[in-house]
Amino acid sequence: MDVSLMRIVMIGSGYVGLVSGACFADFGHDVVCVDKDEGKIAALHAGRMPIYEPGLDQLVAANVAAGRLTFTTDLAASVAGAEAIFIAVGTPARRGDGHADLSYVFGATHEIAAALSGPTVIVTKSTVPVGTGDEVERIIREARPELDVAVVSNPEFLREGAAIADFKRPDRVVIGTDDARARGVMQEVYRPLYLNENPILFTGRRTSELIKYAANAFLATKITFINEIADLCEVVGADVKDVSRGIGLDNRIGRKFLHAGPGYGGSCFPKDTLALLKTADDYESPIHIVDAVVKVNEARKRKMGRKVLHALGAQGDGSDARGKTVALLGLTFKPNTDDMRDAPSIAIAQALADAGVTVRAHDPEGTKQAKTMMPDLTYCADPYEAVQGADAVVIVTEWDAFRALDLHRLKSAMATPVMVDLRNVYRREAVEAAGFSYTAVGR
Known part of the structure; x- marks a missing residue:
């Protein structure tokens, strides 16, 4: 089988689906990314990415121009004749018990089953609990017992901000299947990585699900x-x-x-x-x-809020910090992404607001998402605007733009020169030499 002729369908055009689909297309495959969100598909057709990931817009544009990557809302038309169908939909934590919400996975499975026209391999790319592949297979076989369909687990290991490099030069690729034909298809899908001698680990399906x-x-x-x-x-x-x-x-x-x-x-x-x-x-x-x-992690986020209040000179519950202003630099959970999900900044900002502190903030990419989650913050165009009149500046996310700030310019704009460095970006000596009171983590 010629690797360039492999036809792949990616169900879900979010973070995992879009990055994976674009990279598979760059390998030479014919890839269709499917999503129910008409607005997202329209944006992709116009060249606008639904997420921020360095290099993704160029990768998508190049493969769309080459005719290897397309986008649609029509799952049924896409699935017919596909050799590999990846399920890359969301599996958020379910409200109440923390279990992964598999409704999107099973919903996609039912739609795939109705649209299949011949032999294919269905691949769970979404992060799913042990045994999910068994249920996906049961749904498919119950709906279409006449078809030769194999269900494979292929978890993703992509770091936000470095996802393209992680996909093309992975530490490992894990493929869970005991089916010989499915193994052959997956070897073709990942053939370029064999040429680069990247390790590909074949395991049982349940083992693969647990590895992630x-x-x-x-x-x-x-x-x-x-x-x-x-x-x-x-x-x-x-x-x-x-x-x-x-x-x-x-x-x-x-x-x-x-x-x-x-x-x-x-x-x-x-x-x-x-x-x-x-x-x-x-x-x-x-x-x-x-x-x-x-x-411990949940408690730590709240503890960091108290750490900032104490750096302001507040005691006890921090209520004596009321009326002060704090500048937060960085809101996303890590640099090089716009992802605000469970970001420590949320708990920190809440702790400050609860103490009556005014919060000004700047993030290079996360402002749009942050505004929907923390509408009461004052959002600023750059770090120096954020610190205007502030009683403390807090480095929450270690964006490169915050690693070489003009400390003297910061100090001149602030009401009180206090820095709380929650990422240990700076050396104490340099910050204190610029006239700041400096608080770091574990130092």
């Missing part, structure tokens, strides 16, 4: 661990950056995800840790470490 959750839970644990070590560093007089470096140089531990800060957020870690806990509870096999991670 286990990976995210472990990374969330590393973040939460170093955050608690940072708290200990503050009270014993140690420096968490040196502690992180000292333990990270041990290759059994590794240096990544050992940066102390205000806690994890985003589209994956919060919902995936909750979904893993729910799965463990359903199977009566509790994971106490992950349970502690979730609780």
Whole structure:
């Protein structure tokens, strides 16, 4: 089979679906991205991206121009004749119990089943709990018992802000299937990665589904661990950056995800840790470490709000900070994305507002989303506008634009020169030399 002739349908044109679809098209495949949101599809036809991801607009434009990438709302017409159909719809945490909401996955499955016309491979790209592939297969076989259909698990491991590089040069590709024909199709789908000698791991389907959750839970644990070590560093007089470096140089531990800060957020870690806990509870096999991670991380976000209030000189519940102004620099959960889901900035801004503090904010890409979630904040065009008249400036997200601020210009615009660096971007000596009172994390 010629890899350039592989016909792929991507159900869902959100973060995972759009990035994956564009990258598959760049591999040479014929890709159709399907979405129910007519506005999103119209925007994509006009070249406007529904998300911010560096390089995605150019990648999409190039493959649309080459005729390899198209967008539609017509699932039935797209699915007919496809060799691989990827389900890349959302699986948000379900209200009430934290379980992954699989209604979009199963809804797409029913629509796919009704539209199939021949042999195909259906691939769950969405992050789904163990056993979801079994249910997808049951739905398909019940609706279309006459067709040769295989269901495969192929979880994504994309970092927001670096998703294209992660897709094209992955640490690994995990494919869960015991079906020989499906394995052959997936090998064709990912053939360019074989040429680059990227590791492709074939496992059972349930194993593949669990790998995704286990990976995210472990990374969330590393973040939460170093955050608690940072708290200990503050009270014993140690420096968490040196502690992180000292333990990270041990290759059994590794240096990544050992940066102390205000806690994890985003589209994956919060919902995936909750979904893993729910799965463990359903199977009566509790994971106490992950349970502690979730609780500690949620408490940490609120704790960072109190940290800012204390830097303002407030005591107790922080009510004596009423009337003061704080500038938040960075609102998204991490740099190089516009994603505000479960961002620490939300809890921090709320804690400040509850104490009667006025919040001014700036983010290079997240303002549009932030306004829908925090409409009472004052949004500013740049960091220097945000700090006008402020009693403290807080670095919440480590965007590159905040790493080399003109400290003297900041100080001259502020009512009180107080900096709270929740990402340990600056050196204390440099900030204090510019006339600031400086508070960091774990230092």
